[in-house]
């Protein structure tokens with residue numbers, strides 16, 4: 001049974017979330033403050049963290065950053081809960097390495113689907129280093145087993161989602177991938193309507209790739225493609 005740690009200070013939301021997650025078969029732990037959540041996660045690492053953005057004391061963004069730099073917890077997926085008006089913060093949340101976000105007010109059913117999608121794509125990932133061959137394209141080097149990327153010999157720090165996005169595009173090199181296809185393969189969504197999530201991640205990925213960014217091509221009105229030849 002997968003364990004989900006919910007960090008949320010609003011009692012009503014915490015209760016609805018806990019109830020729905022238990023109904024869906026998850027083991028649920030709860031914390032109402034960031035520091036408390038971090039301590040609980042360190043004591044018993046969860047399979048996933050649902051993290052509210054606005055918390056008393058240490059807020060969700062700060063905690064997300066700590067988790068993603070944490071020695072033992074950095075690979076634990078984080079789903080951020082945001083209030084509707086916090087458009088900028090949402091994106092910042094993703095840039096800090098959150099694996100997904102859901103805007104409040106949310107449907108508990110959708111939230112459960114998102115959590116399942118995140119856990120599913122995590123479970124299907126080869127963990128052993130060297131399980132797949134290293135890929136070298138121009139100055140871009142990708143090590144799928146170790147989840148490492150370098151450009152011109154310099155390591156590039158990608159979030160788990162950015163890595164999967166890049167790896168998926170490279171595996172389908174030369175073929176255009178629609179936003180919906182990428183959502184399904186990279187995020188595990190079986191429904192559309194989150195194309196902006198793809199765009200945000202592509203933008204971040206390109207920024208991080210620096211001189212190698214031209215390999216990831218926008219195909220207007222369709223989606224994205226990893227070039228076959230240098231652009």
Ligand code: CA
Nearest residue numbers: 009052054055
């Ligand atoms: Ca809150």
